[in-house]
Amino acid sequence: MSKTDKYQLWPFIKLENGDWSIPDKLLQGIWESIVAQGKNDIVFYDVAINTWEDWERFIKTPSNHFVFVVDSEAKEFCFGAWLNNLHGHIAHGHFVGIAPYRQAMGRTVLDYWANMGMPLLILGIMPVWNKLAIRMAMSLGFKKSGIIPRYCYRGKTKDYSDGIITYYDTVR
Numbered sequence: 001m002s003k004t005d006k007y008q009l010w011p012f013i014k015l016e017n018g019d020w021s022i023p024d025k026l027l028q029g030i031w032e033s034i035v036a037q038g039k040n041d042i043v044f045y046d047v048a049i050n051t052w053e054d055w056e057r058f059i060k061t062p063s064n065h066f067v068f069v070v071d072s073e074a075k076e077f078c079f080g081a082w083l084n085n086l087h088g089h090i091a092h093g094h095f096v097g098i099a100p101y102r103q104a105m106g107r108t109v110l111d112y113w114a115n116m117g118m119p120l121l122i123l124g125i126m127p128v129w130n131k132l133a134i135r136m137a138m139s140l141g142f143k144k145s146g147i148i149p150r151y152c153y154r155g156k157t158k159d160y161s162d163g164i165i166t167y168y169d170t171v172r
Contacts, residue, residue: 007108012066043096045154069105079105093122106140114170124166127152142166
């Protein structure tokens with residue numbers, strides 16, 4: 001099995017009949033994994049996403065466009081990503097590891113976004129303290145564009161940190 005076969009993309013969309021492409025029971029399992037790893041406070045550092053209900057509301061907000069990656073060997077969700085603040089060809093990109101991260105997971109998402117038929121420019125702004133997220137983005141080909149002082153508000157500690165600006169051009 002090749003790495004591209006191992007990781008499969010599962011877009012999270014509302015279907016014509018009103019159901020979602022991923023049932024709530026599976027989404028709740030993803031949320032429980034995120035919380036068990038303490039990632040909810042890291043990924044959602046600026047907004048209060050503390051409960052399953054908060055997260056369910058967040059991922060079902062029409063302006064958040066989620067995709068998940070499934071490890072087809074382990075038969076489990078391993079990575080999530082989403083775009084929001086879509087304006088023209090520009091969107092903000094975000095991600096969360098659900099299982100131990102492998103670069104092929106992030107590549108699966110970026111390849112999907114690159115093949116959506118629009119020349120997407122993905123912006124990422126991460127707090128300087130999130131060294132892992134910065135390293136992951138850089139390993140996927142994001143480019144650093146600068147630092148904005150005191151940009152990232154951390155709700156839990158009620159303070160600000162500098163934000164690293166990154167971008168990924170799907171046209172390259």
